[in-house]
Amino acid sequence: MDQISAPAPAAQAPAPVRRFKSGSNLERMLAAGHFAVTAEIGPPKSHDAEVIRRKAALLEGCVDAANITDNQTAVVRLSSIASGAILVGQGLEPVVQMTCRDRNRLAMQSDLLGAAALGIRNVLCLTGDHQSHGNHPGAKNVHDIDSIQMVRMVKEMRDEGLFQCGEEISGGGPPLLIGAAANPFADPFELRVHRLAKKAAAGADFIQTQLVFDMSRFREYMKRVVDLGLHEKVAILAGVGPLKSAGMARHMRDKVPGMVVPDGTVARMEAAVDGVAAEDKQARREAWRAEGIRICIEQIRELREIEGLRGVHIMAIEWEEAVRPIVEGAGLFPRPAPEV
Amino acid sequence: MIVAKQKPLSELTAMLDGYRNVLAVGCGTCVTVCFAGGVKEVGILASALRMARRLDGEPMSVAETTVQRQCEAEYIAPLAEGLDEFDAVLSLGCGVGVQTLAERFPGKRVLPALDTAFMGLPTEQGVWEERCQGCGHCVLDITGGICPVSRCAKQLMNGPCGGSQGGMCEVDTDTPCAWQLIWERLAGQGLADRLLEIQPPRDWSTSRDGGPRRIVRDDLRLPPAEDV
Incomplete structure (x- = not known):
């Protein structure tokens, strides 16, 4: 059990110099000091690899890496690691998400080795939505370890070449950049920064946050993060996402646990269809989506001004087409080439 | 009970x-x-x-x-x-x-x-709530007397997940978030800093994962018949 403030134990012997932990594009972009852009791909509820390839093609050139969700909202989908391998084959770098809900420590470590063997270089360690929200509510959840313990486990695998049990990994640990999530909008607020500090101390290299809509609360959160110097220990990417409709904005405000959508944002989405005939569904849809993209672009421009923030993570759920116009509109296109 | x-x-x-x-x-x-x-x-x-x-x-x-x-x-x-x-x-x-x-x-x-x-207690007339899962390794000393194994739907050991809002659990908005309770309890005791300690992975072999459990107290056992 170690204290955040405790100094790192001295290395027994000088470790071989490895310039990068994983060598991933995302790691090199962050190391070069570029404002990173990642986006999210949701795999299909089928074995259709074409869906992955099509979604990946929409993101090519606009992002530094693409997250692949892991049975998100506890709904069974094509595996994140298999999807990640498809992305690797296509030349788009994946960030494979892995939850503690579906795997014990044996399965996690086995799958992490498998992911690395398939050329995957980034992993995002997550608790996972509760199965009662998904399509197998009668399933047994695992939660053998939690997300912070998972971050620590992956770090020890990578940096010390050890399995969680302490046994050596033959040939060394998997070169994986370690990500974790943070939700600045869940409660208790004071504990949110503490939890980020724990994830940094456990060994997270980067953080992707929950969708940010409430800019003032996020600024307050980031101020505390910077005050504690956490932004220097871990690269923080703010989660953003375009709203598709006023209904979606209201749903996220009222129904999604751990999500804060200000009334002003909802009102803006509602006003987007002012003057558009209610029966013209197509025109309303387009007006909403255009406003959703506009709001998202404005948010990214505001976020870029916040001290300590190192990038954005765009979650355009089942709307990957929106990523390119958002990245372009925010002045983040084309993506710079990382230095080697 | x-x-x-x-x-x-x-x-x-x-x-x-x-x-x-x-x-x-x-x-x-x-x-x-x-x-x-x-x-x-x-x-x-x-x-x-x-x-x-x-x-x-x-x-x-x-x-x-x-x-x-x-x-x-x-x-x-x-x-x-x-x-x-x-x-x-x-x-x-x-x-x-x-x-x-x-x-x-x-x-x-x-x-x-x-x-x-479950093992629990009555919280009001006609209402019982779970408090213990008999996991075989009590952590109540570090969680302010509130059990995350039985009261957190994800059995988290290092703080609340992202689904905790308004003090309630993402699984059921009538259920208090165990980690919110732990935070409030420890903060009230001036011990909130203790939550910064990273709790390592648990050894679940003391729980049901180790198979049916047994406690043997040699000091209480009767001697074998031939020794009597």
């Missing part, structure tokens, strides 16, 4: 299909306190079963008895007398009570009338 609730009558009548003469056995300990399997509940359930079977045109006789503690062999030993006349025993004890009866009377069909739910 162990908290249980009665199975639906339809499940019990299906379970007892074909039996003509049943002994319903209550328990005077936990399930009496939680109004699931004491003297009174045995009486009401026995009447309901008799009535249901009569209406089905398949009358069944249900005898009633309640022992002080169904989970200890010495309390159920007296049931041996006269047990032959029954073709099944319906236990209103917890899962331990049912199994104690079944172990003591292996030739007899012993059926459960209750669904045993």
Whole structure:
């Protein structure tokens, strides 16, 4: 059990110099000091690899890496690691998400080795939505370890070449950049920064946050993060996402646990269809989506001004087409080439 | 206490299909306190079963008895007398009570009338809540006396997940977030900093993952017969 403030134990012997932990594009972009852009791909509820390839093609050139969700909202989908391998084959770098809900420590470590063997270089360690929200509510959840313990486990695998049990990994640990999530909008607020500090101390290299809509609360959160110097220990990417409709904005405000959508944002989405005939569904849809993209672009421009923030993570759920116009509109296109 | 609730009558009548003469056995300990399997509940359930079977045109006789503690062999030993006349025993004890009866009377069909739910306490009249899962390695010293193993839906050990909002759990907005409670408790005691410690992965071998558990106290065991 170690204290955040405790100094790192001295290395027994000088470790071989490895310039990068994983060598991933995302790691090199962050190391070069570029404002990173990642986006999210949701795999299909089928074995259709074409869906992955099509979604990946929409993101090519606009992002530094693409997250692949892991049975998100506890709904069974094509595996994140298999999807990640498809992305690797296509030349788009994946960030494979892995939850503690579906795997014990044996399965996690086995799958992490498998992911690395398939050329995957980034992993995002997550608790996972509760199965009662998904399509197998009668399933047994695992939660053998939690997300912070998972971050620590992956770090020890990578940096010390050890399995969680302490046994050596033959040939060394998997070169994986370690990500974790943070939700600045869940409660208790004071504990949110503490939890980020724990994830940094456990060994997270980067953080992707929950969708940010409430800019003032996020600024307050980031101020505390910077005050504690956490932004220097871990690269923080703010989660953003375009709203598709006023209904979606209201749903996220009222129904999604751990999500804060200000009334002003909802009102803006509602006003987007002012003057558009209610029966013209197509025109309303387009007006909403255009406003959703506009709001998202404005948010990214505001976020870029916040001290300590190192990038954005765009979650355009089942709307990957929106990523390119958002990245372009925010002045983040084309993506710079990382230095080697 | 162990908290249980009665199975639906339809499940019990299906379970007892074909039996003509049943002994319903209550328990005077936990399930009496939680109004699931004491003297009174045995009486009401026995009447309901008799009535249901009569209406089905398949009358069944249900005898009633309640022992002080169904989970200890010495309390159920007296049931041996006269047990032959029954073709099944319906236990209103917890899962331990049912199994104690079944172990003591292996030739007899012993059926459960209750669904045993958890170890918990009454929080208000008519409401019971879980407090312990018997994980075999208590962490209440580091969590301010609030158990994340039994009260967090994800058994997290290092703080709340992203679904905690307004002090409530993402699984059920009527359920308090265990980690919010832990935070408030420790903060109130001036010990909030303790939550910054990273808790390492647990050893679940002390929990059910290690198989059926057993506690042996050599200081309490009787010496082997030849040593006496």
